[in-house]
Amino acid sequence: MLPRCDVVMFADLVEHVPHPREFLNSLRAARHAVMLVPLESGWFSDLVYGYRRHLGKPTNYETCGHLHRWTAGGALRLLWAAGLEVVSYEVRPGKFSRYTTWRGRLYGGFSVALYRVWPWLHQRVFGAYTLLAHCRANQED
Amino acid sequence: MSTATLDNLRAYYEQEYLRNHPDMDVGDVPAKFEALRPFLDEASRDIPHGSRRVVEIGCGSGALLTLAARHLQAQGIGVDLSGTV
Numbered sequence: 669m670l671p672r673c674d675v676v677m678f679a680d681l682v683e684h685v686p687h688p689r690e691f692l693n694s695l696r697a698a699r700h701a702v703m704l705v706p707l708e709s710g711w712f713s714d715l716v717y718g719y720r721r722h723l724g725k726p727t728n729y730e731t732c733g734h735l736h737r738w739t740a741g742g743a744l745r746l747l748w749a750a751g752l753e754v755v756s757y758e759v760r761p762g763k764f765s766r767y768t769t770w771r772g773r774l775y776g777g778f779s780v781a782l783y784r785v786w787p788w789l790h791q792r793v794f795g796a797y798t799l800l801a802h803c804r805a806n807q808e809d
Numbered sequence: 810m811s812t813a814t815l816d817n818l819r820a821y822y823e824q825e826y827l828r829n830h831p832d833m834d835v836g837d838v839p840a841k842f843e844a845l846r847p848f849l850d851e852a853s854r855d856i857p858h859g860s861r862r863v864v865e866i867g868c869g870s871g872a873l874l875t876l877a878a879r880h881l882q883a884q885g886i887g888v889d890l891s892g893t894v
Contacts, residue, residue, distance in 0.1 A: 674852075
């Protein structure tokens with residue numbers, strides 16, 4: 669049960685929660701919710717993720733306990749479905765990794781180039797962004 | 810959530826996760842706080858100073874909560890599944 673408060677906040681948490689919709693719904697008891705949610709889902713990153721899991725190689729699921737992967741749209745839809753009204757939000761790119769192998773450098777170089785040319789497409793392809801949001805309970809529920 | 814699920818999660822984070830991420834809630838706390846600060850300011854705008862209460866879920870050592878509570882001049886309450894962080 670949530671302690672009585674004006675603002676509830678969390679960072680890098682909801683992707684670890686088995687039932688995120690129920691968890692987010694329980695935050696409606698607070699007046700405001702402020703959050704930082706990693707956005708790991710992208711067309712290419714999902715392909716790599718599925719391929720690594722298929723091969724039995726570690727992913728963020730095993731190494732970090734990330735049970736969920738979202739795009740920005742998916743995370744915002746989840747907030748809405750949980751009965752939270754998004755007052756404001758921002759989607760920020762994460763850090764670009766430094767690679768040592770030639771395949772990694774090729775991947776990283778393409779990623780940086782796409783980000784500079786077409787940030788929207790970069791987000792959809794590679795993921796690795798962060799959603800920052802301020803929400804409050806949806807009064808229509 | 811069932812007690813068994815909570816126990817499994819707690820065991821995972823207190824053992825494997827902390828082993829893989831020993832500085833999990835220290836290294837990037839200032840950057841997280843700077844990113845969240847405008848949203849915290851917006852959320853607390855209509856709440857008078859002196860009566861503010863901010864709760865962080867999954868607070869770990871409480872480093873982020875400390876920064877947020879100090880910035881908002883609020884009482885900070887941390888909640889975490891793990892008893893070891």
